Amino acid sequence: MLAADAETFAAVPRGVSVERRSGAAPRLDARTRVQFLPGIGPQRALAYERLGLVTLEHLVRHFPRTWLDATQFVKVRDLRRGELLTVTGTVKHAGALRTRGGRADFAATISDGTGTLPCYWFGQSWLARTLAPGTQVVVSGEISGAERQMTNPMFEVVEDDLESLLHAGRLVPVHSLTRGLTARGFRQAVRRALDLVADQLPDPVPAAVAAAHSLAPLGAALREIHFPTDAVALERARMRLAFEELFLLQAVMGLRRRALSEEGRALALAGPGALAARVRAALPFTLTQGQEAAVREITADLARPRPMLRLVVGDVGSGKTVVALLAACAAVEAGQQAALLAPTEILAHQHGASLQRLAEGSGLAVAVITGSASPGERRALQARLSAGEPLLVVGTHALLEERLQFPALSLAIVDEQHRFGVRQRAALAAKGVVPHLLVLTATPIPRTLQLACFGDLDLSVIRERPAGRGRMVTRVTSEEKFPNVVEFMARELAAGRQAFVVVPSIEEGPRADLKAAETEVERLRSQPPLRAYQLGLLHGRMKADEKRAVMEAFRAGTLHVLVATTVVEVGVDVPNATLMVVENAERFGLTQLHQLRGRVGRGSHRSVCVLVAGSLAGARARERLEVMTTTDDGFELAEADLRMRGPGELWGVRQAGLPAFRMADLTRDEPLMLEAREAATAVVAADPHLLAPEHAALRATLRERFAQPLELALAG
Numbered sequence: 078m079l080a081a082d083a084e085t086f087a088a089v090p091r092g093v094s095v096e097r098r099s100g101a102a103p104r105l106d107a108r109t110r111v112q113f114l115p116g117i118g119p120q121r122a123l124a125y126e127r128l129g130l131v132t133l134e135h136l137v138r139h140f141p142r143t144w145l146d147a148t149q150f151v152k153v154r155d156l157r158r159g160e161l162l163t164v165t166g167t168v169k170h171a172g173a174l175r176t177r178g179g180r181a182d183f184a185a186t187i188s189d190g191t192g193t194l195p196c197y198w199f200g201q202s203w204l205a206r207t208l209a210p211g212t213q214v215v216v217s218g219e220i221s222g223a224e225r226q227m228t229n230p231m232f233e234v235v236e237d238d239l240e241s242l243l244h245a246g247r248l249v250p251v252h253s254l255t256r257g258l259t260a261r262g263f264r265q266a267v268r269r270a271l272d273l274v275a276d277q278l279p280d281p282v283p284a285a286v287a288a289a290h291s292l293a294p295l296g297a298a299l300r301e302i303h304f305p306t307d308a309v310a311l312e313r314a315r316m317r318l319a320f321e322e323l324f325l326l327q328a329v330m331g332l333r334r335r336a337l338s339e340e341g342r343a344l345a346l347a348g349p350g351a352l353a354a355r356v357r358a359a360l361p362f363t364l365t366q367g368q369e370a371a372v373r374e375i376t377a378d379l380a381r382p383r384p385m386l387r388l389v390v391g392d393v394g395s396g397k398t399v400v401a402l403l404a405a406c407a408a409v410e411a412g413q414q415a416a417l418l419a420p421t422e423i424l425a426h427q428h429g430a431s432l433q434r435l436a437e438g439s440g441l442a443v444a445v446i447t448g449s450a451s452p453g454e455r456r457a458l459q460a461r462l463s464a465g466e467p468l469l470v471v472g473t474h475a476l477l478e479e480r481l482q483f484p485a486l487s488l489a490i491v492d493e494q495h496r497f498g499v500r501q502r503a504a505l506a507a508k509g510v511v512p513h514l515l516v517l518t519a520t521p522i523p524r525t526l527q528l529a530c531f532g533d534l535d536l537s538v539i540r541e542r543p544a545g546r547g548r549m550v551t552r553v554t555s556e557e558k559f560p561n562v563v564e565f566m567a568r569e570l571a572a573g574r575q576a577f578v579v580v581p582s583i584e585e586g587p588r589a590d591l592k593a594a595e596t597e598v599e600r601l602r603s604q605p606p607l608r609a610y611q612l613g614l615l616h617g618r619m620k621a622d623e624k625r626a627v628m629e630a631f632r633a634g635t636l637h638v639l640v641a642t643t644v645v646e647v648g649v650d651v652p653n654a655t656l657m658v659v660e661n662a663e664r665f666g667l668t669q670l671h672q673l674r675g676r677v678g679r680g681s682h683r684s685v686c687v688l689v690a691g692s693l694a695g696a697r698a699r700e701r702l703e704v705m706t707t708t709d710d711g712f713e714l715a716e717a718d719l720r721m722r723g724p725g726e727l728w729g730v731r732q733a734g735l736p737a738f739r740m741a742d743l744t745r746d747e748p749l750m751l752e753a754r755e756a757a758t759a760v761v762a763a764d765p766h767l768l769a770p771e772h773a774a775l776r777a778t779l780r781e782r783f784a785q786p787l788e789l790a791l792a793g
């Protein structure tokens with residue numbers, strides 16, 4: 078899958094030059110090994126290699142993790158506590174100190190004419206050689222202790238002028254290091270490497286793009302990212318390098334898109350639409366605007382002889398199933414086969430049942446196959462498939478991918494429910510005729526993430542939910558109010574309704590979710606108001622048929638309350654359930670809570686979602702939960718999640734494999750992402766195999782960083 082490959086972004090070394098003419102001093106270039114830098118030998122070079130830094134180019138592209146602002150110069154007289162401040166002065170007294178523990182420290186006093194500043198460096202007695210009395214020095218640190226001293230300050234001996242400082246008295250870069258490397262040694266090496274190669278590195282961003290977007294030269298950006306002149310220059314450099322990251326990613330997306338959706342690789346499914354019309358006519362409802370739009374977009378895609386790659390995003394309950402069904406009609410009408418892949422057995426059965434119901438009488442054949450099918454049933458279905466019978470097969474991913482042959486598969490529908498594992502793309506798009514691909518997901522995804530992870534998919538969004546649903550109320554409460562929650566639940570149950578209780582696992586460990594759910598069931602059973610009711614348990618460690626039995630009992634109403642770990646995420650449709658209680662709700666992301674809440678409110682009754690903040694939840698966590706009471710729009714909640722928790726925490730996105738950006742920040746770089754996408758799209762459109770000389774560096778960089786997924790795209 079594309080995004081996972083993008084994680085190798087930094088690691089793959091480009092061809093490394095090791096040649097060294099005997100006698101002559103080595104000529105250093107971007108591909109020279111780090112070990113040939115002055116001050117680094119073969120031994121130290123091993124430490125750099127542990128960081129993946131083999132060549133000078135790698136070194137200058139190892140961007141700082143952060144920067145310390147040590148740019149405030151003050152006089153010793155004016156030093157204040159609590160701030161990173163810098164003093165320039167002369168070393169007065171200096172000497173090694175042996176502590177009682179046997180450690181050799183170093184102490185020096187620094188004077189600037191307005192006072193003297195005591196400094197201590199723990200365990201660094203070797204500084205006696207560097208900071209001898211009389212040396213001009215810059216120290217940056219914070220004042221502490223009764224003596225108003227600096228402990229382990231950053232420092233630098235002043236040789237020329239303050240402009241050339243690397244380690245103190247500036248925005249000091251902090252690089253990620255490893256055993257065997259010091260911050261000072263590393264900065265020194267980066268400085269040298271920058272001086273040698275920064276201006277001769279091939280720039281993967283084509284000159285025309287750089288010019289159109291007023292990007293500073295690559296070399297200047299690299300210099301400023303390591304050793305920024307000031308905060309403004311640093312941000313400009315970050316933007317320059319972030320643009321490059323986003324541009325490369327979007328170029329890959331663009332290339333893949335072109336390769337996968339090449340004309341002629343798929344069958345055009347452009348029948349008269351009579352089958353779809355019959356299904357529509359029999360529907361007990363009319364489609365929402367969002368559903369209509371999605372169907373229109375899909376139908377147009379299917380009518381073309383190049384593979385559709387489309388993602389349909391719509392909240393739980395927005396009616397994606399019928400959209401998928403109408404798509405399948407186009408395939409079957411054309412005498413072809415369609416497959417719907419569900420993530421779990423429960424969902425496959427549920428889908429199968431509702432699709433059969435919706436398709437009844439239309440003449441569309443729907444077959445359901447899951448792991449619990451007998452070998453005989455499986456053989457029978459295989460025979461129909463092999464005979465080329467046009468039909469829609471519903472099953473689980475694994476089964477359809479591994480066990481069945483589809484000679485006439487021309488549409489694959491992947492119901493990811495709450496995930497984005499779009500890996501099926503690669504598997505299906507192997508050789509020959511490629512099926513059209515439709516991915517359904519209930520997880521709303523912010524625009525930047527959509528472009529970062531799925532920029533090669535088209536998007537249909539179903540925003541509204543079908544009318545006729547009951548009202549939905551969300552409340553935030555706390556653990557102390559548990560008795561009230563129990564009472565409320567008892568009232569709902571007395572009115573004939575049902576309830577879900579969802580518990581996250583609090584502890585780590587393989588059986589933690591089970592334990593959490595069991596504890597909760599016991600606690601609820603012991604509450605007098607709930608004595609009369611049946612409580613069931615559903616957790617991730619149950620076998621598929623055990624799960625199904627519990628689900629069936631809940632659906633049939635013999636169980637009144639279902640206590641579950643997050644397995645209810647995966648599709649449970651019980652219209653009579655009107656109460657969703659989420660314990661320790663602060664442990665969930667907003668999108669995840671939104672999806673849990675979507676489990677109720679499916680019938681015509683008023684529904685309630687109660688988010689119970691755990692006793693340890695802080696004020697900020699409570700505040701975050703309150704957002705749930707203010708909006709019912711999944712996209713808004715996803716954006717809020719992105720802002721508050723960052724992209725890695727966005728539910729569903731992590732599994733998709735988020736590209737590892739070092740400079741781009743998805744929480745604020747949306748405009749940059751759009752610019753980069755536009756630029757990359759134009760480049761790919763003009764030069765689909767990147768064969769033009771001005772795209773040579775781009776091509777080489779993509780090959781190196783995204784190796785595999787590109788073979789397909791760049792061949793030719």
Ligand code: ADP
Pocket residue numbers: 362363364365368391392393394395396397398399519543544
């Ligand atoms: P999801 O998007 O979560 O997969 P489903 O396709 O399961 O949603 O639809 C949820 C329920 O809404 C189903 O019972 C379905 O029949 C019903 N439904 C779908 N579209 C409409 C509509 N336009 N009007 C009314 N009910 C609808």
Ligand code: MG
Pocket residue numbers: 397398492
């Ligand atoms: Mg669904």
